[in-house]
Amino acid sequence: MISSARSCVSLLVLILVAGCVGLQAQDNDSPAQTTQNALPLGTVKVLGPATCLPNASKGAVCKSVNVSCPGIADLTATISQALPKVTAKGTIILVSGHGGTAFFNSGFSDKYLVDGFRVVQLAWTTDWEDTNGVGLTAASCRGATLFKFIFDRVQQGDRSTGFCAQGTSGGGAAIAYSMSQYGLSDYFDYVVIAAGPGVARMDYGCAKDLYTGPPLNLCSQLTDAPYDFFGGDKVNGWENTTTCAAKNPSQSDIDKWAADSIVTTNANLSYPKTAMSFFMCVTQPVNNSTGQGKFLVDQVAPKNVHPDVNCYSGVCQGEAVWQDTNAFNKTHSQMRTKCVPNHQ
Numbered sequence: 001m002i003s004s005a006r007s008c009v010s011l012l013v014l015i016l017v018a019g020c021v022g023l024q025a026q027d028n029d030s031p032a033q034t035t036q037n038a039l040p041l042g043t044v045k046v047l048g049p050a051t052c053l054p055n056a057s058k059g060a061v062c063k064s065v066n067v068s069c070p071g072i073a074d075l076t077a078t079i080s081q082a083l084p085k086v087t088a089k090g091t092i093i094l095v096s097g098h099g100g101t102a103f104f105n106s107g108f109s110d111k112y113l114v115d116g117f118r119v120v121q122l123a124w125t126t127d128w129e130d131t132n133g134v135g136l137t138a139a140s141c142r143g144a145t146l147f148k149f150i151f152d153r154v155q156q157g158d159r160s161t162g163f164c165a166q167g168t169s170g171g172g173a174a175i176a177y178s179m180s181q182y183g184l185s186d187y188f189d190y191v192v193i194a195a196g197p198g199v200a201r202m203d204y205g206c207a208k209d210l211y212t213g214p215p216l217n218l219c220s221q222l223t224d225a226p227y228d229f230f231g232g233d234k235v236n237g238w239e240n241t242t243t244c245a246a247k248n249p250s251q252s253d254i255d256k257w258a259a260d261s262i263v264t265t266n267a268n269l270s271y272p273k274t275a276m277s278f279f280m281c282v283t284q285p286v287n288n289s290t291g292q293g294k295f296l297v298d299q300v301a302p303k304n305v306h307p308d309v310n311c312y313s314g315v316c317q318g319e320a321v322w323q324d325t326n327a328f329n330k331t332h333s334q335m336r337t338k339c340v341p342n343h344q
Contacts, residue, residue, distance in 0.1 A: 037266065038183030039137070042069035042145040050078045055105040057082035057119045065149075069141035072131040077146065078103075080121040081154060082113055089116040090162030090189075090339055091155045093147060097169030097195065097319065099127025100143070104171060106322050108332065115336045117162070120150050128174065133240025135260045136199060140177030147178055151187045162339035166192040166331070169289060169319050173197035173262065176296060180267040185274045189342040192331060193296075194279040195319030196289035200296040202257035205229040205288065206244035210254065216294040219311035222282040227291025262296055269300045273342045276302040277334055278309045279327055281316035289319055303342060308334070 045066045052062040060080040068074045080103060092112050096104035103121040112119050124142070131139045147165065155163050165188055167175045172193035178184035179191070204211040208228035215224035229235065232244025239256050243249035258264060278297055280290050297307055310331075312324040322328045 037268065039141065039181050040070060041148055041182060042067055042141050044068075044145060044149040047076070052080050053078060053103045053121075053123050055103040055121075056080045057105065057109040057113065057121060059083070059113075060119075060121070065146070067142050067145050069138070069145060072134050072138050072141070075128065075142055076125045077142075078123045078125075079146075079150075080119075082109065082119045084113050084116045084118065086116045088118045088161060090158075090164065090341070091118040091120060091150065092162075092335065092339060093120045093122070093150060093165040095122065095143070095165060095167035095171030095174055097167070097171050099129060100124045100170055100174060101127060104166075104168065107328065108166065108322075108335075111332050112335065117339065118154060120154055122146060129170065129234075129238050131238070133237070135239050135256070136173075136202075137177065137181055137260050139238070140174055140181060143174035144178035144182035144184055147175075147184050148182075148187065159343050160341055162189045162341055163187055163343075164190040164192075164335065164339040166194075166335065168194040168322070169196055169198060172293075173199050176200070176262045179271060179274065180262050180264075180269060183268070185268065185271040187343070188274050189340060190275045190277075190335070190338045192277050192279065192335060193293070194321050194331075195281065195287065196293040197262060197296060198287075198289035198292045199235075200262045200292045200294075201227070202235055202239070202244075202261045203254050204295070205292060206232055206235055206241075206257050207249045207254060216291045218280060218290055218294045218297075219282070219309055221311045221313055222280070222286060222290060225282075225291035225294050226286055226288045227295070228288060230288065263299050269296075271300065271302045274302055275304045275338050275342065276300060276307040277331075277338070278307055279321045279331060280309070280311050281313070281319060281321040281324070281327075282311045283313040283316055287318050 047064040050064040060082040218225040235244040241253040316323040
């Protein structure tokens with residue numbers, strides 16, 4: 001994505017035996033992609049040092065970047081990078097929910113650093129989903145472009161160690177879109193998605209009666225997961241539609257939601273070299289992101305054949321599954337053991 005620099009003047013420096021690597025300020029270039037029919041990624045320009053946001057990893061260094069993608073406005077983000085005290089086993093990207101404007105941590109960062117992984121967090125200046133109505137597929141170019149940039153500049157394109165991501169809610173959606181539309185399954189070895197993603201089938205969420213299949217049996221604790229949206233304002237804003245959650249949605253709006261969902265006709269949902277795990281809170285009242293996530297769970301074909309689905313209830317509320325200590329511990333354990341190189 002970014003052409004090689006001859007100097008070791010890095011914006012985020014990793015000191016390794018081989019020399020100097022990291023997120024470097026370089027000229028923009030188009031990234032190479034290998035997944036057939038993947039949409040084109042954008043470009044990243046490093047703007048300079050930045051103040052780290054709350055919840056940054058211990059010892060992190062932060063930089064500001066500008067992401068340019070086709071057909072939508074540029075958006076800036078802050079990236080943090082923290083290094084383990086040992087030779088890195090790989091890189092883990094932590095992606096926050098909603099609009100992705102905060103650093104996601106929840107205690108995972110320190111654990112992963114001790115485990116020997118580099119930890120990268122990212123936070124957008126404004127919600128990554130907002131494109132003045134162009135839509136979520138176009139908007140998700142932003143996350144996908146930044147993930148590929150991190151692979152190139154932090155992971156240094158290394159296939160001998162793990163390259164992984166963990167996201168909740170909107171963060172999980174950003175990861176899922178990057179794989180289904182932008183070819184990031186060619187790079188991610190393992191991903192963890194919590195609370196959804198809630199836009200796996202926006203058409204069903206906006207118009208509940210469109211789904212005529214059986215009850216969504218997510219797990220033994222939730223055999224009829226909700227999937228319809230509580231309201232349509234957000235989706236209408238993202239998609240430039242007007243009838244999400246209305247009594248009689250228009251066919252043109254339905255077509256737009258279906259085409260712009262994660263699970264859609266032209267999506268790539270086969271990931272033979274990327275393992276996947278899902279974590280859901282099923283404490284009543286259950287968030288509709290659970291059923292939306294089920295639509296993706298049922299369609300993907302990851303390395304682990306049937307994606308690992310983990311449900312927790314009682315302690316957690318809404319989408320915050322990692323409020324449950326057992327959920328946190330299992331996620332940590334799985335990341336530690338599954339973030340391994342699968343693309344060699």
